[in-house]
């Protein structure tokens with residue numbers, strides 16, 4: 001029988017306190033370069049970012065004896081600590097009932113294509129250890145009475161490999177990992193934003209020698225930018241995703257990621273064409289995904305025009321009240337927009353309909369005090385007239401209540417509580433929402449040890465391009481844990497590189513300061529605001545769920561113009577404390593050009609609709625059909641099978657950005673065999689896998 005969960009238990013899963021950071025180590029050393037007096041901290045490895053992925057890398061490295069430090073723009077900022085969904089999900093091997101097969105799980109992870117088979121397998125195998133070690137550190141994952149982990153089905157997941165501690169799962173992950181980092185005494189430099197990777201050497205032997213960061217509180221007359229240099233031979237980029245790329249976004253505020261920084265460092269980026277978009281409340285208010293039980297409660301969805309008139313717009317798309325209501329429910333586990341789900345009256349017709357309403361200047365709401373209104377000429381909504389899968393689920397969940405708010409309260413009381421925390425009472429008022437950008441599947445190209453194309457630089461979590469076209473819900477958090485561990489294992493095994501000579505540091509630091517000074521121009525006509533507006537509106541208006549070939553080409557050309565102008569004029573910087581923001585917006589403008597370049601390349605080469613983006617084309621072979629007729633303005637190209645096996649890479653060449661393609665890595669197929677493979681583990685040969693070298697056009 002279902003039990004009522006006491007308020008204090010729910011509150012503890014929602015209000016997750018973060019530990020107090022220890023005092024920072026003092027910076028005793030410094031260098032005077034070009035009139036800038038730059039403090040220096042020396043260690044073997046730096047982890048840039050303190051989300052779930054970065055903390056995991058730092059903890060695992062420290063436990064292997066590595067002298068590692070963490071630098072972070074904001075200790076408990078980023079998506080792990082600040083974002084959520086109905087239930088934040090962790091994707092793991094399903095050990096609860098029928099067992100799991102790692103190859104099956106790897107196939108599910110890579111099912112959308114453009115995914116390296118070895119990476120998918122690494123994530124599948126590593127998930128067991130990631131989850132068990134999180135439990136060991138105190139993550140309260142739910143269990144049944146016999147110790148099996150409670151699981152459920154989520155997006156792109158046919159088996160039910162999702163588990164959750166509630167809406168703050170990833171924040172709880174940050175909490176337990178942060179406690180462990182503090183327990184291990186890892187130096188933590190907060191409000192310290194990495195802005196330039198420092199390298200020595202040339203060509204294939206170019207190597208990380210440090211990271212230059214900015215701290216507003218470090219500004220002095222002889223260090224006007226507040227620079228601080230971390231001299232290290234291993235750098236783990238764990239800066240999260242580029243949430244600020246889009247205006248319509250469910251990322252928390254201030255998520256810049258590190259794509260621009262990686263481009264400037266000469267690293268390869270991969271799969272930038274692939275993102276996730278879906279319904280949620282935007283970051284201007286309380287950024288939250290409306291997946292899971294929010295939609296499984298089947299609220300009424302409607303829009304309001306400028307004159308205040310209400311529109312039951314979904315009734316123009318679905319043929320019956322049952323079809324409409326069942327598809328609202330399915331958004332629960334088919335949350336991300338997917339082009340093919342716009343066909344056959346599927347659940348992404350809802351995203352399309354909302355997108356069109358918003359484009360027409362209407363605001364869209366979810367009302368938990370009304371069941372969906374009927375489709376014209378059909379019967380009213382009834383819990384007895386739902387598709388079989390939907391009726392069965394609600395029956396099993398015991399959600400027989402007449403109103404959506406009561407069904408929601410019954411299935412997931414935390415979901416109501418959560419909005420209340422931000423002064424939004426969804427039990428009393430309709431909730432405004434939209435289709436937003438939520439995740440970057442691509443990122444810095446890495447191998448199975450999280451090594452980037454730049455020697456000594458690793459990337460983990462959302463900063464890394466380890467996902468393909470789709471990803472099962474929860475696979476992002478799992479990938480961050482698995483690859484964070486792998487990066488730490490690798491850098492600990494190879495040990496520190498020979499210490500970089502001071503001449504290298506002096507020269508590199510001088511070059512980096514020159515580059516920074518060229519961007520920070522108090523008198524420039526370009527402001528942070530104007531770069532932000534240009535980048536965000538371009539990305540949301542032309543590179544969202546519907547992409548038109550000419551539009552994308554024009555957006556790319558405009559993005560290049562913006563970067564050219566920034567290169568010529570710099571960006572105005574008004575206040576001393578703005579240095580990091582100015583540099584991050586310059587990097588964001590580069591990241592936006594890189595995404596559009598990859599997208600334009602994909603579309604111009606004939607690429608079709610996949611994952612989060614429909615390639616809208618009058619000559620396309622698919623047309624979504626609504627009750628009101630064919631949606632000709634959304635005719636789109638279908639995906640070409642061959643593209644599933646290929647990945648697009650972008651990097652910054654000497655003159656301009658360059659693009660290349662490579663086939664996804666295929667698993668070699670040989671089964672592990674104990675006696676044969678043990679020596680490679682004992683001697684450390686497992687860490688020696690060759691890095692792929694790529695040719696650019």
Ligand SMILES: Cc1cc2nc3c(=O)[nH]c(=O)nc-3n(C[C@H](O)[C@H](O)[C@H](O)COP(=O)(O)OP(=O)(O)OC[C@H]3O[C@@H](n4cnc5c(N)ncnc54)[C@H](O)[C@@H]3O)c2cc1C
Nearest residue numbers: 049050051053073074078079080089194240461462474477
């Ligand atoms: C609304 C929403 C719901 C989601 N739901 C799920 C889910 O249910 N399951 C799932 O698997 N995934 C989900 N995701 C995605 C997932 O939360 C993220 O991919 C994941 O948390 C990223 O973790 P991370 O450690 O890589 O980055 P983050 O947690 O974003 O951390 C990045 C860190 O880097 C720091 N940083 C950034 N730039 C710099 C810099 N230049 N210098 C120094 N520090 C820097 C930040 O301060 C922060 O500490 C969701 C995302 C959103 C937005």
